[in-house]
Amino acid sequence: MAGEKVSTTNGVLNVPNNPIIPFIEGDGTGPDIWSAAVKVLDAAVEKAYNGEKKIEWKEVLAGKKAFDQTGEWLPQETLDTIDEYLIAIKGPLTTPIGGGFRSLNVALRQELDLFACLRPVRYFTGVPSPVKRPEDTDMVIFRENTEDIYAGIEFKEGTDEVKKVIDFLQNEMGQKNIRFPETSGIGIKPVSKEGTERLVRSAIQYALDNNRKSVTLVHKGNIMKFTEGAFKSWGYDLAEREFGDKVFTWNEYDKIAEAEGREAADKKQGEAEAAGKLIVKDAIADIFLQQILTRPKDFDVVATMNLNGDYVSDALAAQVGGIGIAPGANINYETGHAIFEATHGTAPKYAGLDKVNPSSVILSGVLMLEHLGWQEAADLITASMEKTIASKVVTYDFARLMDGATEVKCSEFGEELVKNM
Numbered sequence: 001m002a003g004e005k006v007s008t009t010n011g012v013l014n015v016p017n018n019p020i021i022p023f024i025e026g027d028g029t030g031p032d033i034w035s036a037a038v039k040v041l042d043a044a045v046e047k048a049y050n051g052e053k054k055i056e057w058k059e060v061l062a063g064k065k066a067f068d069q070t071g072e073w074l075p076q077e078t079l080d081t082i083d084e085y086l087i088a089i090k091g092p093l094t095t096p097i098g099g100g101f102r103s104l105n106v107a108l109r110q111e112l113d114l115f116a117c118l119r120p121v122r123y124f125t126g127v128p129s130p131v132k133r134p135e136d137t138d139m140v141i142f143r144e145n146t147e148d149i150y151a152g153i154e155f156k157e158g159t160d161e162v163k164k165v166i167d168f169l170q171n172e173m174g175q176k177n178i179r180f181p182e183t184s185g186i187g188i189k190p191v192s193k194e195g196t197e198r199l200v201r202s203a204i205q206y207a208l209d210n211n212r213k214s215v216t217l218v219h220k221g222n223i224m225k226f227t228e229g230a231f232k233s234w235g236y237d238l239a240e241r242e243f244g245d246k247v248f249t250w251n252e253y254d255k256i257a258e259a260e261g262r263e264a265a266d267k268k269q270g271e272a273e274a275a276g277k278l279i280v281k282d283a284i285a286d287i288f289l290q291q292i293l294t295r296p297k298d299f300d301v302v303a304t305m306n307l308n309g310d311y312v313s314d315a316l317a318a319q320v321g322g323i324g325i326a327p328g329a330n331i332n333y334e335t336g337h338a339i340f341e342a343t344h345g346t347a348p349k350y351a352g353l354d355k356v357n358p359s360s361v362i363l364s365g366v367l368m369l370e371h372l373g374w375q376e377a378a379d380l381i382t383a384s385m386e387k388t389i390a391s392k393v394v395t396y397d398f399a400r401l402m403d404g405a406t407e408v409k410c411s412e413f414g415e416e417l418v419k420n421m
């Protein structure tokens, strides 16, 4: 096929003018939103570079389409192709609940070791939101993407396996706290120092590169001491060890407060802020979910584990208008591999209706263009999105909450974006 591979040299991406980018269309509403998105992405690249640059799309299969054509939900060829071409984009994939195969989305992240799930949350003027000042929400989530209870180490109630695990926990580890051992399923939550460090390192580096003010480590370390609590401690240690005087941490604050009092600690933090240092702090997950609503301006970059990150990204998306407009990327900052994808799922009840909002996957494409260094094309789409929303031409999800909106189909919204570029 025409086009060339994206590659890396010493951690720097080499992007040809005609990069081959694999895409997965996705299940449910995936084909609807992908069809709208690809036209917008192509039009932006064409317009930004007068035809000098062009993405050569290469379809790879996953989900139902893969199963129907190959008998496998996630063919090895798909993994190999993304591994080879480095950068890919995908629509949502269905995961059955309570049984059946494990998440293909999670499998893609784990197989390709895409350890950081990057989910920026910003407001587009005019988008209907349940909060009074949605523009105050401007955060970037770094969700750990390869471990935590998402590792899939689970044992089903009533099986020989779970009996063995419970027997081990009770009789060899002296655990007395399994309330109903005869009828329990068991899940295991691995959280490692390496996994934490590479995630927190990328979050801090991102914050420094993008002039953000703080990184908040979000955890439930008071309850899960050796997983979520360790995430916090390892995060602070890494920040101080690797980023030295570029950061000021609440760990340092606590030490100063203990030795010299809170006033001295406040003074040091004030000086650090005035000197433009990045503040690395932490929050326990429950109060964090309250404070992102009550005082969103206090938060900027957020680094957290897999499950917290899943919850936090949908909650924050709601504040700026919902998951119809929330983009994401799964990235390995060490190898350069990345898969861009929307935050939402397959929304099956709308499949094939040409109805849902394609903005999440389009804005994921914007993240991809930025990652490729094609900022001009990315900016064209962002500006067009702002203009189109301001003109109140929107899909059903925004139209039902907006006065005087013109509701358009998924494909028509894409066409409107192209027109407004």
Ligand SMILES: NC(=O)C1=CN([C@@H]2O[C@H](COP(=O)(O)OP(=O)(O)OC[C@H]3O[C@@H](n4cnc5c(N)ncnc54)[C@H](OP(=O)(O)O)[C@@H]3O)[C@@H](O)[C@H]2O)C=CC1
Pocket: 029, 033, 091, 092, 093, 094, 095, 096, 105, 323, 324, 341, 342, 343, 344, 345, 346, 347, 348, 356, 357, 358, 360, 397
């Ligand atoms: N990364 C991925 O591929 C993900 C996959 N999934 C999978 O998707 C499937 C369905 O999950 P479910 O929990 O229903 O979550 P979904 O995100 O698919 O849908 C939930 C609701 O969110 C709204 N929504 C979703 N997408 C859009 C869109 N593009 N535009 C506007 N509104 C949207 C709709 O709200 P309303 O009803 O109010 O109109 C929809 O009913 C499951 O199999 C799940 O595992 C879930 C999340 C991520």
Ligand SMILES: O=C(O)CCC(=O)C(=O)O
Pocket: 093, 094, 095, 103, 104, 105, 106, 310, 343
């Ligand atoms: O894999 C899935 O089905 C769900 C994934 C998910 O919720 C997410 O990526 O945010």
Ligand SMILES: [Mg+2]
Pocket: 310, 311, 314, 343
């Ligand atoms: Mg989710």
